[in-house]
Amino acid sequence: MDAERRVQRRMQATRERIVRSALALFAKNGIYQTTVEDITEAADVGKGTFYEHFPSKTAIIQHLLHEGFEALLRQCRSEVGSARTTRDRVKRLLRAQLHFFDERGDLLSLFHQVRGLLKLRPGEASILQKEYKRYLRFLAEELGALLEGKRCSEAALTQVACAMAGYVTGYLSYRVITGVNKNTTRDLRVASRIFLEGIERNGWHE
Amino acid sequence: MDAERRVQRRMQATRERIVRSALALFAKNGIYQTTVEDITEAADVGKGTFYEHFPSKTAIIQHLLHEGFEALLRQCRSEVGSARTTRDRVKRLLRAQLHFFDERGDLLSLFHQVRGLLKLRPGEASILQKEYKRYLRFLAEELGALLEGKRCSEAALTQVACAMAGYVTGYLSYRVITGVNKNTTRDLRVASRIFLEGIERNGWHE
Amino acid sequence: MDAERRVQRRMQATRERIVRSALALFAKNGIYQTTVEDITEAADVGKGTFYEHFPSKTAIIQHLLHEGFEALLRQCRSEVGSARTTRDRVKRLLRAQLHFFDERGDLLSLFHQVRGLLKLRPGEASILQKEYKRYLRFLAEELGALLEGKRCSEAALTQVACAMAGYVTGYLSYRVITGVNKNTTRDLRVASRIFLEGIERNGWHE
Amino acid sequence: MDAERRVQRRMQATRERIVRSALALFAKNGIYQTTVEDITEAADVGKGTFYEHFPSKTAIIQHLLHEGFEALLRQCRSEVGSARTTRDRVKRLLRAQLHFFDERGDLLSLFHQVRGLLKLRPGEASILQKEYKRYLRFLAEELGALLEGKRCSEAALTQVACAMAGYVTGYLSYRVITGVNKNTTRDLRVASRIFLEGIERNGWHE
DNA sequence: TATGAATGAGTGTTCATTCAT
DNA sequence: AATGAATGAACACTCATTCAT
Numbered sequence: 081m082d083a084e085r086r087v088q089r090r091m092q093a094t095r096e097r098i099v100r101s102a103l104a105l106f107a108k109n110g111i112y113q114t115t116v117e118d119i120t121e122a123a124d125v126g127k128g129t130f131y132e133h134f135p136s137k138t139a140i141i142q143h144l145l146h147e148g149f150e151a152l153l154r155q156c157r158s159e160v161g162s163a164r165t166t167r168d169r170v171k172r173l174l175r176a177q178l179h180f181f182d183e184r185g186d187l188l189s190l191f192h193q194v195r196g197l198l199k200l201r202p203g204e205a206s207i208l209q210k211e212y213k214r215y216l217r218f219l220a221e222e223l224g225a226l227l228e229g230k231r232c233s234e235a236a237l238t239q240v241a242c243a244m245a246g247y248v249t250g251y252l253s254y255r256v257i258t259g260v261n262k263n264t265t266r267d268l269r270v271a272s273r274i275f276l277e278g279i280e281r282n283g284w285h286e
Numbered sequence: 287m288d289a290e291r292r293v294q295r296r297m298q299a300t301r302e303r304i305v306r307s308a309l310a311l312f313a314k315n316g317i318y319q320t321t322v323e324d325i326t327e328a329a330d331v332g333k334g335t336f337y338e339h340f341p342s343k344t345a346i347i348q349h350l351l352h353e354g355f356e357a358l359l360r361q362c363r364s365e366v367g368s369a370r371t372t373r374d375r376v377k378r379l380l381r382a383q384l385h386f387f388d389e390r391g392d393l394l395s396l397f398h399q400v401r402g403l404l405k406l407r408p409g410e411a412s413i414l415q416k417e418y419k420r421y422l423r424f425l426a427e428e429l430g431a432l433l434e435g436k437r438c439s440e441a442a443l444t445q446v447a448c449a450m451a452g453y454v455t456g457y458l459s460y461r462v463i464t465g466v467n468k469n470t471t472r473d474l475r476v477a478s479r480i481f482l483e484g485i486e487r488n489g490w491h492e
Numbered sequence: 493m494d495a496e497r498r499v500q501r502r503m504q505a506t507r508e509r510i511v512r513s514a515l516a517l518f519a520k521n522g523i524y525q526t527t528v529e530d531i532t533e534a535a536d537v538g539k540g541t542f543y544e545h546f547p548s549k550t551a552i553i554q555h556l557l558h559e560g561f562e563a564l565l566r567q568c569r570s571e572v573g574s575a576r577t578t579r580d581r582v583k584r585l586l587r588a589q590l591h592f593f594d595e596r597g598d599l600l601s602l603f604h605q606v607r608g609l610l611k612l613r614p615g616e617a618s619i620l621q622k623e624y625k626r627y628l629r630f631l632a633e634e635l636g637a638l639l640e641g642k643r644c645s646e647a648a649l650t651q652v653a654c655a656m657a658g659y660v661t662g663y664l665s666y667r668v669i670t671g672v673n674k675n676t677t678r679d680l681r682v683a684s685r686i687f688l689e690g691i692e693r694n695g696w697h698e
Numbered sequence: 699m700d701a702e703r704r705v706q707r708r709m710q711a712t713r714e715r716i717v718r719s720a721l722a723l724f725a726k727n728g729i730y731q732t733t734v735e736d737i738t739e740a741a742d743v744g745k746g747t748f749y750e751h752f753p754s755k756t757a758i759i760q761h762l763l764h765e766g767f768e769a770l771l772r773q774c775r776s777e778v779g780s781a782r783t784t785r786d787r788v789k790r791l792l793r794a795q796l797h798f799f800d801e802r803g804d805l806l807s808l809f810h811q812v813r814g815l816l817k818l819r820p821g822e823a824s825i826l827q828k829e830y831k832r833y834l835r836f837l838a839e840e841l842g843a844l845l846e847g848k849r850c851s852e853a854a855l856t857q858v859a860c861a862m863a864g865y866v867t868g869y870l871s872y873r874v875i876t877g878v879n880k881n882t883t884r885d886l887r888v889a890s891r892i893f894l895e896g897i898e899r900n901g902w903h904e
Numbered sequence: 905t906a907t908g909a910a911t912g913a914g915t916g917t918t919c920a921t922t923c924a925t
Numbered sequence: 926a927a928t929g930a931a932t933g934a935a936c937a938c939t940c941a942t943t944c945a946t
Contacts, residue, residue, distance in 0.1 A: 083946055091909065110403050112318045115936060126911040131938065193402040196395070197316055198463055212463050235466060242460035243476065247449070250456020254448035257404060257418050260441060270449060297926070321919060332928035334923085343920065503905070522815055524730045527940060538907040540944085549941065601814070608811040609728050610875060624875050647878060654872035655865070655888060662868020666860035669816055669830050672853060682861060701925055709930065733915060744932040746919080751930095755916065 095133045097123040099147075102140050107186035111141060111193055138204055145194055148187040149211045153218055155180050166226045171272045173222055177248045178271065182264050185256070192253050216241045244275065301339045303329040305353075308346050313392035317347060317399055351400055351417045354393040359424050361386050372432045377478045379428055383454045384477065388470050391462070398459050422447045450481060507545045509535040511559075514552050519598035523553060523605050557606055557623045560599040565630050567592050578638045583684045585634055589660045590683065594676050597668070604665050628653045656687065713751045715741040717765075720758050725804035729759060729811055760825060763812055766805040767829045771836055773798050784844045785894060791840055792889045795866045800882050803874070810871050834859045862893060 101122035105114040116137055120127045134140040159176035163169040181188040195212060198205050219241035224232065248271070255262075307328035311320040322343055326333045340346040365382035369375040387394040397418075404415050425447035430438065454477070461468075513534035517526040528549055532539045546552040571588035575581040593600040603624075610621050631653035636644065660683070667674075719740035723732040734755055738745045752758040777794035781787040799806040809830075816827050837859035842850065866889070873880075 087907095087909080087946070094909080116938080117936080127913095127938090128911050128940080129909075132909060132911095135938095137937070189402070192398075195459065195463070196399040196402050209463060212460070216460065216464060236472075238464050238466055239461070239472070239476065242464060242466070243453070243457045246456025246458070246460045247453045248456075250452025250454075250459075251449045252452070253401065253456075254418070254422065254452045255445070257401070257415060258422060258444050258448060260444055260448070266442075266445070270445065293926075300927085322921085323919075333930095334921095334928050335926080337921070338926065338928095499905080506906085528942085529940075539909095540907050540942095541905080543942070544905065544907095604810075605814040607871065607875070608807070608814050621875060624872070628872065628876060648884075650876050650878055651873070651884070651888065654876060654878070655869045658868025658870070658872045659861070659865045660868075662864025662866075662871075663861045664864070665813060665868075666830070666834065666864045667857070669813070669827060670834060670856050670860060672856055672860070678857070682857065705925070705928095705930075712930080734917085735915085745934095746917090746932050747930075749917070750932095753917095 094123075094125055094129065098125065098130060098133055099140070099144065103144050103186050103190065106141070106144070106193070107189040111190075141190075141194065142207060144187075144190060145208060145211045148184070148190060149215050151184075152177070152180050152187070152215065156218065156222070160222065167276060169222070169226055170276055171268070173219075174244070174248070174271045174275065175268050177244075178252070178264055178267055181249065181252050182262055188249060188252055188256075191249060216245060219244055247271065247275075300329075300331055300335065304331065304336060304339055305346070305350065309350050309392050309396065312347070312350070312399070313395040317396075347396075347400060348413060350393075350396060351414060354390070354396060355417045355421050357390075358383070358386050358393070358421065362424070362428070366428065373482060375428070375432055376482055377474070379425075380450070380454070380477045380481060381474050383450075384458070384470055384473055387455065387458050388468060394455060394458055394462075397455060422451060425450055453477065453481075506535070506537055506541065510537065510542060510545055511552070511556065515556050515598050515602065518553070518556070518605070519601040523602070553602075553606060554619060554623075556599075556602060557620060560596070560602060561623045561627050563596075564589070564592050564599070564627065568630070568634070572634065579688060581634070581638055582688055583680070585631075586656070586660070586683045586687060587680050589656075590664070590676055590679055593660065593664050594674055600661060600664055600668075603661060628657060631656055659683065659687075712741070712743055712747065716743065716748060716751055717758070717762065721762050721804050721808065724759070724762070724811070725807040729808075759808075759812065762805075762808055763826060763829045766802070766808060767833050769802075770795070770798050770805070770833065774836070774840070778840065787840070787844055788894055789886070789890045791837075792862070792866070792893060793886050795862075796870070796882055796885055796889065799867065799870050800880055806867060806870055806874075809867060834863060837862050865889065865893075 098119060102114070102119045105118055105122060109118070116130050117127055119140075120130050123129075130140075134143065156173060156176040159172045160169055163172045191212075194208055198209050198212065216238065220234075220237040223240050223244070224237050251267075251271070304325060308320070308325045311324050311328060315324070322336050323333050325346075326336050336346075340349065362379060362382040365378045365385075366375055369378045400414055401418065404418065422444065426440075426443040429446050429450070430443050457473075457477070510531060514526070514531045517530050517534060521530070528542050529539055531552075532542050542552075546555065568585060568588040571584045571591075572581055575584045606620055607624060610624065628650065632646075632649040635652050635656070636649050663679075663683070716737060720732070720737045723736055723740060727736070734748050735745050737758075738748050741747075748758075752761065774791060774794040777790045777797075778787055781790045812826055813830060816830065834856065838852075838855040841858050841862070842855050869885075869889070
């Protein structure tokens with residue numbers, strides 16, 4: 081029936097308003113300073129409605145994290161896909177990440193905050209940790225593909241993935257502190273140079 | 287009198303136990319999951335004693351941050367001090383930071399957590415922010431000194447400082463997630479290569 | 493029309509599923525631990541459907557209580573009806589109750605739980621209280637009939653009714669705790685003895 | 699020091715006010731209708747103070763239950779102690795219980811309410827259950843002592859203990875419903891008769 | 905009639921902070 | 926200086942009930 085679909089759509093809209101409000105507030109005020117009521121108020125729904133859509137505050141963080149990384153990886157994949165040369169691939173991989181976080185400061189902030197909690201709360205941590213590991217694995221695979229023909233251990237690849245992920249997110253989140261204007265073109269040039277030099281000239285062999 | 291000095295000394299010891307317990311717990315369980323009572327219990331003092339030494343929980347975080355950065359910069363300065371060549375300076379600068387955070391995982395964690403909160407709580411943020419800015423300014427100055435003779439705007443320097451700080455802390459904190467074994471020698475080689483290549487060959491001109 | 497009747501019948505079936513689920517859950521998990529949603533889920537109907545059949549959670553408790561006592565009294569009446577001697581009547585009265593609660597542990601539990609709440613919530617209490625009073629009045633009347641010819645004040649009769657009701661339900665609910673196997677025959681022998689002795693030999697005169 | 703003791707005493711006083719308020723409210727309004735805030739308000743302390751003294755609402759119920767049964771058993775023991783004849787012992791045992799609950803309607807109510815929850819909430823139930831079992835075991839032992847020389851299985855003794863406990867508490871709590879005036883002397887006469895007849899003339903052999 | 909999304913008052917619990925000793 | 930009992934604002938989460946479809 082049509083009616084049924086309309087209900088579905090309306091519910092989806094409510095859920096989305098909650099999700100959006102949550103992410104915005106988490107990024108702006110921090111996950112601990114943001115209460116469920118803040119979220120529902122911003123989403124203009126009743127407090128109880130939150131729990132119709134997510135079983136707990138932790139659950140929505142998990143959801144946002146998952147969706148966030150999903151989006152990041154999607155963008156990376158689509159950007160890298162059409163690259164030919166190694167140089168181009170690395171550049172595109174970096175550009176995808178830099179662009180993504182430039183536009184999604186909210187996710188940069190969320191990723192950063194949650195990452196700070198990964199060693200804590202063992203129960204919840206492992207679930208959240210998966211997302212970060214997926215991101216690192218993706219980068220390792222991408223980089224691995226680039227280095228084919230050169231010797232590079234799994235550990236070394238992971239290390240480079242950490243380096244790249246750490247560089248991109250670390251750099252951008254420090255940039256937030258300094259208030260330096262965004263200049264993604266320049267950022268990209270610098271980042272590319274840094275990684276390309278390393279990779280092209282030396283390989284990352286141990 | 288001697289008695290007076292003894293009291294002073296004992297008080298100092300108490301304060302130190304509190305400080306140490308706080309840092310350990312913040313790193314292990316997170317600043318929000320750590321209660322003042324957790325700290326005083328670990329320090330084996332009464333709950334009220336905490337407030338004899340620090341006016342608030344925020345205050346001790348601020349203190350730890352300040353002392354932490356102080357120590358970091360001290361180590362950087364002493365390491366870099368005796369360097370001669372530019373290449374050596376950069377290497378030493380990186381080594382100092384990597385070594386420091388390798389040994390002080392607690393501070394790495396604290397710095398990371400607090401950094402995630404910097405845009406929050408406007409009042410407190412600015413006080414905490416100062417510490418990070420001081421760190422970045424230090425790096426910028428160091429790097430500026432290295433590039434003497436090459437054109438490099440203030441903004442570009444800040445950018446490189448962000449890159450370096452972001453790279454080091456970002457990389458190491460991702461390394462924590464993957465559980466990759468520490469291998470500081472290799473880490474240093476990689477990091478040096480990355481930054482040296484960039485700096486030596488191109489300078490960071492705009 | 494036939495259609496109308498079918499609707500009626502289906503509605504009745506829904507109502508019954510709700511009623512049955514409610515009683516089972518109240519007995520198993522407690523009236524406070526059982527949510528309306530638990531009930532509707534167990535009855536496999538929508539949450540809103542509950543409120544089509546009962547105006548509130550309290551209302552269904554009241555309903556169950558009423559129906560429960562109705563059934564109890566019916567069983568008592570039918571059991572006692574054909575008795576001749578006084579001895580037999582008391583025995584049958586006791587047997588009816590013991591049997592009833594043996595088979596209806598759910599009602600035993602419900603009666604017990606609700607009785608614990610009778611002094612509460614003045615508004616609701618009085619409605620629920622009526623059911624218990626009806627039960628006691630019934631017992632008093634039955635016992636009164638047995639004692640005809642012997643002096644026995646109204647108060648004394650009520651007292652004996654309380655004693656009997658208290659004995660039966662109190663005994664059985666303690667038996668639940670001990671996990672002692674049901675042995676209704678023996679239970680009955682004991683109970684009969686207790687009450688018959690008292691009643692037969694002495695009457696309950698003041 | 700004196701000061702220390704004074705603090706101790708004051709704290710004890712606070713705790714007692716909380717305990718007393720809790721019991722009164724649980725009895726009057728029910729354990730579910732009574733909120734922690736109701737308790738602290740009645741005790742004229744801050745809400746947080748409750749949790750300085752008890753880790754949870756469940757904990758205070760457990761405490762009250764334990765203390766309540768302790769007091770009941772104490773009274774039973776002291777009452778029964780000086781009895782000589784079997785007849786006297788049973789009478790005293792009954793009297794102790796009837797008197798106790800007559801004066802402690804609050805505990806009668808609490809015991810009744812909690813008993814209604816014993817099959818529920820498995821985790822907590824078992825802790826609470828212990829108290830009831832202790833009571834029953836006590837009665838079984840007392841009755842066992844009386845019947846020495848007569849054959850009586852453990853199960854039968856437990857059964858009689860259930861009967862007695864069930865009778866006393868069941869009777870009294872039904873009496874609350876009817877609003878019949880207390881008349882402990884008469885109650886005692888009735889109860890004694892009931893149990894003495896049974897025990898003296900027949901023993902409770904199977 | 906049946907549904908289930910939406911609601912918000914209410915609850916148990918936490919925890920930074922105060923203050924009398 | 927050190928203590929820890931007392932405090933209450935704040936929060937995550939529950940659940941009976943409503944209502945538009």
